[in-house]
Amino acid sequence: MKRHESLVPLSRDHHFGLIMAQQLILGRATNPRADWPTERVQQVPRLLAFFQSDLRAHFDIEEAHVFPAAGRDLADGGRQVRALLADHDAMRAMIRGFEADPVSELDERLPAFGHVLKAHIHKEERQLFEQMQAACAPAELETLGARVAAAHDAAGPACKV
Numbered sequence: 178m179k180r181h182e183s184l185v186p187l188s189r190d191h192h193f194g195l196i197m198a199q200q201l202i203l204g205r206a207t208n209p210r211a212d213w214p215t216e217r218v219q220q221v222p223r224l225l226a227f228f229q230s231d232l233r234a235h236f237d238i239e240e241a242h243v244f245p246a247a248g249r250d251l252a253d254g255g256r257q258v259r260a261l262l263a264d265h266d267a268m269r270a271m272i273r274g275f276e277a278d279p280v281s282e283l284d285e286r287l288p289a290f291g292h293v294l295k296a297h298i299h300k301e302e303r304q305l306f307e308q309m310q311a312a313c314a315p316a317e318l319e320t321l322g323a324r325v326a327a328a329h330d331a332a333g334p335a336c337k338v
């Protein structure tokens with residue numbers, strides 16, 4: 178299903194999130210021209226910068242605007258939202274872990290973050306967003322879109338992974 182206009186800014190973030198996830202899983206960039214370090218220890222500050230510039234605000238916008246609407250309008254919205262919130266919290270905890278210890282076991286910890294992020298984005302894109310587009314009234318999607326756009330603009334420019 179084509180992404181509804183209201184969710185496009187978040188889907189655009191997801192595109193960059195998937196690139197980051199793939200780089201963390203593989204340990205290298207899929208695009209040979211990408212400016213992505215092959216040394217694991219150099220990937221940690223890149224992930225932390227991406228979290229600060231993009232992911233943190235993206236999670237906050239979903240939690241403030243998208244998840245409440247999904248919880249109201251989808252039959253099993255409450256269950257889906259709880260699982261997605263648990264993913265956000267798990268990733269926030271992993272980021273705190275990288276801040277506290279940016280050197281140990283990076284061959285395991287960086288791909289682990291990538292796998293959580295990738296699976297999370299797929300759940301949102303393939304399940305939550307699809308179901309919201311089908312279930313939410315057009316006027317509600319429009320209101321949601323205005324809130325998402327305003328919050329997204331306030332959070333700063335789109336990511337340049």
Ligand SMILES: [Fe+2]
Nearest residue numbers: 236239261301
């Ligand atoms: Fe999310």
Ligand SMILES: [Fe+2]
Nearest residue numbers: 187239298301
């Ligand atoms: Fe998301």
